[in-house]
Amino acid sequence: MKLSKLIFGLIIILIIISCNKAYIPEDIMTDPASSDTITYDSHINNIISSNCIGCHSGSNPQGNLLLGNYTQVRNATENGTLINRINNQANPMPSNGLMSQSLRLQFDLWVNNDYLEN
Numbered sequence: 001m002k003l004s005k006l007i008f009g010l011i012i013i014l015i016i017i018s019c020n021k022a023y024i025p026e027d028i029m030t031d032p033a034s035s036d037t038i039t040y041d042s043h044i045n046n047i048i049s050s051n052c053i054g055c056h057s058g059s060n061p062q063g064n065l066l067l068g069n070y071t072q073v074r075n076a077t078e079n080g081t082l083i084n085r086i087n088n089q090a091n092p093m094p095s096n097g098l099m100s101q102s103l104r105l106q107f108d109l110w111v112n113n114d115y116l117e118n
Contacts, residue, residue, distance in 0.1 A: 038109040040070045041118040047103050048073055051094045074115050083107060 038044070048067050056067040065081060066072045076082035085093035086107065092098045110116070 037116060038106050038113055039116040039118050040073065040110070043106050044073060044110050045070075047099070047106065051099055051103075055094070070117050077107065077111060077115070083111075 052067050055062040056065050061067075065076060067076060067082070073082065082093075085091070086099060086104050089098060098104070
């Protein structure tokens with residue numbers, strides 16, 4: 001009986017979490033970097049430079065996806081390409097594996113803050 005209640009409770013929690021697109025775990029809120037307003041210049045550009053620009057710049061970027069400046073990153077985020085790939089476990093970007101959850105959540109916070117540049 002107790003096990004079935006526990007399983008039922010876990011299922012309810014998973015349903016609630018999966019239905020709420022804007023869910024942000026408590027631990028990201030305690031991260032000092034997350035207390036700042038997320039901007040392209042202060043946060044997103046650093047993530048892109050460290051994880052993406054090696055493959056997504058120059059005259060022959062992978063997937064024809066350029067991520068060299070604010071406009072390119074914002075466009076890739078708005079059309080879903082960037083967010084989908086950085087969260088895709090089967091085919092992640094960067095290709096060597098998913099970035100940490102806190103880095104990926106910074107993109108969500110940036111989107112929620114209307115893509116602030118600086």
